[in-house]
Amino acid sequence: MGNSSRKEEEEEEKEEETDGETVHITERKEKKKKKEEEEEVELPLGVEELLTSGDPVLDLSYRKFRRLPLRVCGLEHLEKLYVCGNSLRTLPDSITQLKGLRILALDFNKMEDVPLAVCQLSNLTRLYLGSNRLISLPPELRNLQRLRCLWMESNYFQRFPRQLFDLPHLRSLQMGDNRLRTLPSDLWRMEALRGLWLYGNRFDEFPRVLLRMEGLEILDLDKNKITEFPSLKRLPALRLFSYDHNPVEGPPRVGEEVVLVGEGAEEAMQDREYWKEQALAEAREAEELALAGEEEPVIHGILKNSCSAPSRTADDLLVAVGQEEDGDSERKDDEGDFERPSTDYDGNELEYDEDGLEYEREELIYEGEGFEFEGGGLEYERGEMDYEYEEEEELQHRERRVQQ
Structure with missing residues (x-):
């Protein structure tokens, strides 16, 4: 009994010495760290x-x-x-x-x-x-x-x-060139993650949890040991997938907007672009055929009144430009023809209101073969004139003069 008691006392003394030494070492490290911090570093040029x-x-x-x-x-x-x-x-x-x-x-x-x-x-x-x-x-x-x-x-x-x-x-996580072999099954909880770099690790298989990372836009798995990739079409936000330096025969299936980086990626993207262009060309051709089968629209031009053209009524002219005129437009002379519009204009300024242009006019006095003005001694002989209706506003102006 005495020997056992002595051994227990010796062990307790050793533990106390060890604890004391540990505390002493810790304090010494803290003092050293504090001293180093207090020493000002010499600043480079x-x-x-x-x-x-x-x-x-x-x-x-x-x-x-x-x-x-x-x-x-x-x-x-x-x-x-x-x-x-x-x-x-x-x-x-x-x-x-x-x-x-x-x-x-x-x-x-x-x-x-x-x-x-x-x-x-x-x-x-x-x-x-x-x-x-x-x-x-x-x-x-x-x-x-x-x-x-x-x-x-x-x-x-x-x-x-x-x-x-x-x-x-956290949106961007770069963990390339580490020693990861697996990823946690609940990695999908990182819903804000958009870019994940895992190149140069030790993955033997594609981490299936990544298929649940629907917000990923960039995924880099270069330089691993993955022999097979699943379809990545279920990652709708993916825009860049890098799989280079993996023992796979070709790229995985991805969405049309995904840029691939790896062996065979260039050929795969060229084929994808080719078929995309073919689809667009077929769609354009189908649209052109559909348009060709439709009846061509009737375009109403603005008619021109000339000496060689048959006479037209004012209503004919209005129909030609798709407009209607209020009031009676069938004012004729004794011989049944329309009165030719006068070319007289008194020089007064134009007035404009919301209904269109309105011209101030003076009454014309017809005497014999010409027009007579009050204050001027000029006489004009009536002459045959042709009018071209090339602008809608000019047409309306001429028609108003016809109605007067």
Whole structure:
């Protein structure tokens, strides 16, 4: 009994030492991180001007930073921050001060985890995490409720992150060049998704859940091991499907508006265009035949009154242009012919009302063979004149003069 009690005491002492050492290590890491954050990074040439420019867009890409300069976190006016192609492993917690940040690009760095501080940037709409060392996403990523675009290509994801289901506005998801073999059966819950890039993964079969993604417009499954594709005609919104570098004999069946990328895609689209043109040509031909079988419409032209043409009544002229005139138009002279219209015009201005043009006229005094004006001694002999009725308004004017 005594020996067993002594062993238990020794084990408890070891556990206390281990716990103490763990706590000590954790505290030491935190102190080191805080010290690193407090140390100002030496700024490369030209960066100082960028930091003091007041521009809402800051591009610090490929500057060989191992830590983000703390001064960046004080630029609360920033809306877009690009720090691609550096050697960042994390970001300072003070980056949460960038409340207005909408775009954050962290591609081509050395991050093994998404910094939790990033998950507090609630106004982010685009987040680029490609070409890092990620294998998972933190649960806190759900806080990015406004996120519309997430690119995580060229990482080490073996499973599809289910945290993405809680991002209601995510439209573009780039997960190419990862290690995915399957997709979750409830992926269809991501109803806002419009573009999905899954090239360079390890799919042996076409993920059937994609057939329920009716809102997808772009689907990229290049560089997988898929041997057979189902018909994609049930995806009504699909506009681009890429299947290149898969062991398949030809493209799948898709809608007429879908652009295909892959082996045999060019020939398939050429055939589709050919048959489409043939269908259009047949439709045009059928329409022309239908029109040819119809009775040609009668076109009423405007008649012309000349010396050689037989005399026509005013009613005949009105019928020819499809108009009707109120009042009696059969005013004839003693010999049964219409009186020829006079060409006299007194020069007075025209008056216009809603019913048409109305001319002020003076009474004409006929004496002998000519017209006599009150105040002028000119006499005009009546002469034979021809009138061409080429305009509708002129026709109406002539007809009124006939009726007078």
